[in-house]
Amino acid sequence: MIRIYNTFEGEIKDLWIELEENSQIPPFQSYNWLSIWHQTAGKKYTLFITCIILEERIQAIFPFGINCETAIKKLEWLGGSHSDYMSPILRSENDSVLNNFDQLWGEVLAALPRFDVLSLAKQIPKLGNKNNPFTSIYPSSNSMRSYQSIFSDEWQLFKNGISKKVLADSNRQRKRLSELGELKFNILNPDTDYMGFLDCMFSFKQQRYKQMGVKDFLEAKENRDFYINLPAIISSTAKVSCSTLTLDNEIIALHWGVIDCKKFFYLMPAHNTLKWSKYSPGKLLLEDLLEWCNENQFSSFDFTGGEEPYKKIWSNDYFSMHETNHAFTIRGHVYLFILKVGRKVKRFFFNLEKKS
Numbered sequence: 001m002i003r004i005y006n007t008f009e010g011e012i013k014d015l016w017i018e019l020e021e022n023s024q025i026p027p028f029q030s031y032n033w034l035s036i037w038h039q040t041a042g043k044k045y046t047l048f049i050t051c052i053i054l055e056e057r058i059q060a061i062f063p064f065g066i067n068c069e070t071a072i073k074k075l076e077w078l079g080g081s082h083s084d085y086m087s088p089i090l091r092s093e094n095d096s097v098l099n100n101f102d103q104l105w106g107e108v109l110a111a112l113p114r115f116d117v118l119s120l121a122k123q124i125p126k127l128g129n130k131n132n133p134f135t136s137i138y139p140s141s142n143s144m145r146s147y148q149s150i151f152s153d154e155w156q157l158f159k160n161g162i163s164k165k166v167l168a169d170s171n172r173q174r175k176r177l178s179e180l181g182e183l184k185f186n187i188l189n190p191d192t193d194y195m196g197f198l199d200c201m202f203s204f205k206q207q208r209y210k211q212m213g214v215k216d217f218l219e220a221k222e223n224r225d226f227y228i229n230l231p232a233i234i235s236s237t238a239k240v241s242c243s244t245l246t247l248d249n250e251i252i253a254l255h256w257g258v259i260d261c262k263k264f265f266y267l268m269p270a271h272n273t274l275k276w277s278k279y280s281p282g283k284l285l286l287e288d289l290l291e292w293c294n295e296n297q298f299s300s301f302d303f304t305g306g307e308e309p310y311k312k313i314w315s316n317d318y319f320s321m322h323e324t325n326h327a328f329t330i331r332g333h334v335y336l337f338i339l340k341v342g343r344k345v346k347r348f349f350f351n352l353e354k355k356s
Helices: 010-022 031-039 099-109 155-159 163-177 193-212 221-229 281-295 309-314 330-355
Strands: 002-005 046-054 057-067 074-075 117-123 140-150 183-188 236-249 250-262 265-269 300-305 317-327
Touching: 002 099, 010 031, 010 046, 010 057, 031 163, 031 221, 046 099, 117 330, 140 309, 155 281, 163 183, 163 281, 183 281, 193 221, 193 236, 193 250, 193 265, 236 281, 250 281, 265 281, 281 300, 281 309, 300 309, 317 330
Parallel strands: 074 117, 265 300
Antiparallel strands: 002 046, 046 057, 057 074, 117 317, 140 300, 140 317, 183 236, 236 250, 250 265
16 A cells, blocks of 8 residues: 655654664654754655555655755655755565565556656665665666775774874874863763754854855755754664864864764764864864774764765775666656756866866
């Protein structure tokens, strides 16, 4: 049976939470994460939360939505820029959805309203030991890599795999800062002055956006409201993590992220770029977090997607994330053609600038 919900209210909440507690998903597909996103940054999306019910139990949820403010109707995963990974939610102990996926997907398409393009970004290849079926139902491309640090040894042994030059520079910066005052790494309780922490994070991030000359993601109130309204306990296994690096009680760097079981998700690092950048406080806090996770027997430290150099320095594993774009109408085919040409033009000028 296919059942589609256009709201996060009512029975879908209980169905979702029961399924997420019996599946292997990142925190970004939890009920609280996506419902808060829809209340804040995702208001423009019409919900098409698609449930697969087999054997009188919910077996899968496809958290879909369509942006109602665009001319091209794209069916997308919910979460937008706030979700680092996207995927369906599949019950762990039952393979009935995977075994009958082609047939079920045909039934889902028949139940959904008409749309132009299926546009699924930031897809992870696996959910636990299950393959993500949406990476193979239509042709998909590798959009980026996601980097992780997998812990299996003591901290000192882990550090042996890091460049001696990188470690020496960190030691030098710590020494310089310690000569100015008390340098301290802090793991915070989100219940204690959480708004003060967020205000500091917003300020640091917006300083950086301005320096880089890029769009200020946090200028929009709805994007700030997501972090303000997300509960500290995200799900039965996931919670918000806040940490700081202070110098004589002044915050010089901070991080907002998520802990899920024994996995650490490195999501929103920030530091005071106006005063302390020359000491690389963000890098020092990253190292402190890695050591803390290792000492507290975390299985992994997940940098999520992106090709930033520091991720490659500190990681020892990665996987490729997938993007699927498939047209269902003539308008959709035209849109994807224009998108493809635009990307090629952008890549051409990017390579031209690098050569010059």
